Amino acid sequence: xxxxxxxxxxxxxxxxxxxxxxxxxxxxxxxxxxxxxxxxxxxxxxxxxxxxxxxxxxxxxxxxxxxxxxxxxxxxxxxxxxxxxxxxxxxxxxxxxxxxxxxxxxxxxxxxxxxxxxxxxxxxxxxxxxxxxxxxxxxxxxxxxxxxxxxxxxxxxxxxxxxxxxxxxxxxxxxxxxxxxxxxxxxxxxxxxxxxxxxxxxxxxxxxxxxxx
Amino acid sequence: xxxxxxxxxxxxxxxxxxxxxxxxxxxxxxxxxxxxxxxxxxxxxxxxxxxxxxxxxxxxxxxxxxxxxxxxxxxxxxxxxxxxxxxxxxxxxxxxxxxxxxxxxxxxxxxxxxxxxxxxxxxxxxxxxxxxxxxxxxxxxxxxxxxxxxxxxxxxxxxxxxxxxxxxxxxxxxxxxxxxxxxxxxxxxxxxxxxxxxxxxxxxxxxxxxxxxxxxxxxxxxxxxxxxxxxxxxxxxxxxxxxxxxxxxxxxxxxxxxxxxxxxxx
Numbered sequence: 466x467x468x469x470x471x472x473x474x475x476x477x478x479x480x481x482x483x484x485x486x487x488x489x490x491x492x493x494x495x496x497x498x499x500x501x502x503x504x505x506x507x508x509x510x511x512x513x514x515x516x517x518x519x520x521x522x523x524x525x526x527x528x529x530x531x532x533x534x535x536x537x538x539x540x541x542x543x544x545x546x547x548x549x550x551x552x553x554x555x556x557x558x559x560x561x562x563x564x565x566x567x568x569x570x571x572x573x574x575x576x577x578x579x580x581x582x583x584x585x586x587x588x589x590x591x592x593x594x595x596x597x598x599x600x601x602x603x604x605x606x607x608x609x610x611x612x613x614x615x616x617x618x619x620x621x622x623x624x625x626x627x628x629x630x631x632x633x634x635x636x637x638x639x640x641x642x643x644x645x646x647x648x649x650x651x652x653x654x655x656x657x658x659x660x661x662x663x664x665x666x667x668x669x670x671x672x673x674x675x676x677x678x
Numbered sequence: 679x680x681x682x683x684x685x686x687x688x689x690x691x692x693x694x695x696x697x698x699x700x701x702x703x704x705x706x707x708x709x710x711x712x713x714x715x716x717x718x719x720x721x722x723x724x725x726x727x728x729x730x731x732x733x734x735x736x737x738x739x740x741x742x743x744x745x746x747x748x749x750x751x752x753x754x755x756x757x758x759x760x761x762x763x764x765x766x767x768x769x770x771x772x773x774x775x776x777x778x779x780x781x782x783x784x785x786x787x788x789x790x791x792x793x794x795x796x797x798x799x800x801x802x803x804x805x806x807x808x809x810x811x812x813x814x815x816x817x818x819x820x821x822x823x824x825x826x827x828x829x830x831x832x833x834x835x836x837x838x839x840x841x842x843x844x845x846x847x848x849x850x851x852x853x854x855x856x857x858x859x860x861x862x863x864x865x866x867x868x869x870x871x872x873x874x875x876x877x878x879x880x881x882x883x884x885x886x887x888x889x890x891x892x893x894x895x896x897x898x899x900x901x902x903x904x905x906x907x908x909x910x911x912x913x914x915x916x917x918x919x920x921x922x923x924x925x926x927x928x929x930x931x932x933x934x935x936x937x938x939x940x941x942x943x944x
Contacts, residue, residue, distance in 0.1 A: 516845050534845040545714065545838055548894035555835050560847045563831060589892060609846070 468527055469494045469644065470515065470613060475524035477510055477669075484510040486669035487524075492646070492662075494529075494612065497639050499655060500648045501674070502666035508648045509537070511666055512615050515646065529644075533606035534615045538598065538622075543590050549601050550586040553577055556608030576604045580634060596627030603634065613644045620654060632657035685918055690805060693812045694924075698804040698871050698910050700819035702928070705864045706884035706906030707826055710899050711857060713885040714837050720757055721878035723772035723779075724865040727753040729874045730779035732799050733786040742799075743814065743866065750862035753779070758858045762840075762851075802873030802925040804914070815867045822860050829856055834895055871910075872925030880925075883932035884909065890939045909935060 470492045477485040484507045492498055502508040513519040514526070516534035533556070553576065557569045577586060580600045585593060593601065599619060606614060616635075620628045636658050639645050647654065655663065663674040685691045705721075712720055731746035738745070753775050760771035807815070826833065835843045836853045843850050868877045888902035913928030920927075 517847075518841060518845055532845075534842070536839075536842060536845075542839060546889060546893075546895060546898050547834075547838060551834070551894045551896070552838070555831075555838065555842070555846075558831060558835055558843075558846050558848065560849070563828065565831065587894070589894070 469529060471525075471527040472514070473525040475514060475526065476522045477507075477514060477519055478522045483669050484519075485514065485521075485666075488666075488669070488671040490664065490671055492644060495639070495642050495644050496661040497635075497645045497647070497658065499660055499663045500646060500666060501650065501652065501663060502648075503650070506666045507669040508666045509617055511671070512617050512646060512648050515613075516615055529612040531610060531612045532615060533609045533611035533613075535602045535606045535617065535619060537617045538595075538602070543593075543598060545590060548587050548589055549582060549593070550577070552590065552601055553582075553586075553604045553608060556605035573604075573608055576607050580604045580607075594627070595623050596631060599623065599627070599631055600634070603631075607638070611643060613646070614638065615646050615648075617648045618650065619647060620649070620651070628654075629657055682915055682918060690807070691918075693807055693809075694804040695911070695914065697807060697812050697815040697819070698914065698924075699907050701815055701864070701867050701871055702880055702884075702906040702910040703903045704819045704822040704826075705868050705881045706888075706902040707899055708822065708857075708860050708864050709881040709883075709885035709906075710888065710902050711833060711837050712861065713882050713889070715857075717758070717761070717772075717861075718882045719769070719772050719878065720754065720861060721865055721868075721881040723757060723776040724750055724753055724862060725869060725874035725877040726776035726779040726783070728865055728869050728877075729800070730783035730786070732874075733783040733790070737786050737790045746866050747862070750866055751859055754858035754862040754865075755855060758854050759851075762854060799869060800873050800875055801923050802869060802871050802876070804871040804924050805917075807870060811870055815870065818863050818867045822863050825856065825860060829853065833857065838895075872928060876925045876929050879929040879932060880906065880910075883929065883936060887932065887936050887939055890943050905932075905935065 472488065472490045475485055475488050476483065488511070500508050500511060510519055512534070514521060515528060516532060517528070518534070550573070553573050554565060554569070557565060557573060577583060580603060582597070582600055582604060585597060590598060590601070620631055623631065632654070635645060665672045665674045712718055727750055728746055731749045732742055735742040735745040757771045757775055832848065832853050833856070835848065836850055836857070840850045864881065865877055868880055872880050884902045884906040887905050888898050891898070891901050909931045910928055913931045914924055916922070916931065917924040917927040
């Protein structure tokens with residue numbers, strides 16, 4: 466088994482529906498992998514299993530200790546009455562840590578600045594554009610200094626420029642060694658970033674689609 | 679006004695003002711969480727459990743708090759966990775807990791002739807607080823504020839997005855439990871101000887008023903607390919001036935404020 470990320474014979478069942486059916490998948494440190502599939506194919510379940518958010522019925526997983534997960538955007542998230550700084554800081558929360566240190570705040574400010582969000586730190590989430598909000602969620606994820614970054618439909622609904630800008634940021638993060646898995650239904654995303662592989666999930670099964678060496 | 683100032687020389691009025699302010703602020707702080715988590719009616723559901731506790735305590739001749747605190751905590755846990763497990767089950771859980779508790783309370787009361795005592799809890803009266811109630815209110819209020827401050831970052835995270843919190847390795851069940859306990863505490867002591875019938879008002883109305891202001895989560899909590907304090911004082915002054923029940927006056931001041939805010943900031 467690959468010892469960076471490896472899923473072996475994973476099955477996930479919701480009631481009597483098999484969301485993932487005996488799938489195996491592995492990736493190396495620093496890789497960038499696209500996961501595609503139709504609505505309801507199991508691709509969000511797949512990424513949630515890697516994030517540790519779904520219980521598996523059977524199988525074996527080896528995953529890196531530092532994973533950050535950027536979920537699909539829900540309207541409720543944007544309507545939540547919090548400002549950008551408060552949301553980014555949550556990325557620094559850990560199981561055994563109740564308070565933020567001064568260093569934590571500096572670290573968050575550094576990431577906020579790197580993602581061009583300085584002018585928005587006091588802004589409420591529902592006053593941001595789709596692209597700005599995506600960057601907030603990315604900043605939050607980066608606060609955890611992830612070895613593996615999981616993104617579920619990160620560019621859905623963005624205009625072309627915001628879309629390209631977002632992928633430029635991801636390319637930079639990936640170039641520094643962070644492995645990335647991007648779930649998307651938009652095949653146009655493949656043109657915006659250099660990737661290693663594309664895998665497709667269909668009816669809970671996984672298919673290797675394309676491998677760029 | 680001079681009459682009101684004269685009233686301030688009475689220890690029971692001072693006690694009511696101190697305890698009532700603290701309880702109102704705590705209720706409003708917890709109220710923000712409950713409103714944002716769509717559990718606005720949990721206070722109402724728990725107040726019916728409070729009524730049942732009162733009936734049981736009267737029937738068994740036990741101190742009210744001894745019965746109500748564990749029953750409230752159990753019920754708050756039950757409601758929050760049912761809501762969590764069956765995503766759309768929150769309203770149903772509250773309806774089951776409140777109607778079940780109310781029915782149990784009425785039945786127990788029918789075997790026991792303690793109507794007048796229970797009546798005082800239905801409508802509450804902060805001005806009729808005993809020394810024991812006062813001390814309990816202070817201790818529980820300070821405990822609520824202390825727990826809230828210690829777990830503030832976690833409570834914020836859980837309120838914002840539980841799934842995301844789980845992805846960070848946070849034990850969301852534990853923190854939902856903390857929110858349940860805080861809610862139960864606030865209903866137990868809040869019943870003394872507004873009574874079981876109006877308790878959910880002091881929990882959620884300041885938070886709903888505060889939601890109309892801009893700013894982050896912390897600012898929302900602070901505005902909610904300030905609104906709760908001011909509406910409590912205004913309600914008490916009105917109830918003393920017109921000799922009306924204090925709980926109802928506080929709730930109506932909150933409602934009027936909400937209408938004014940909605941007109942100014944539509």
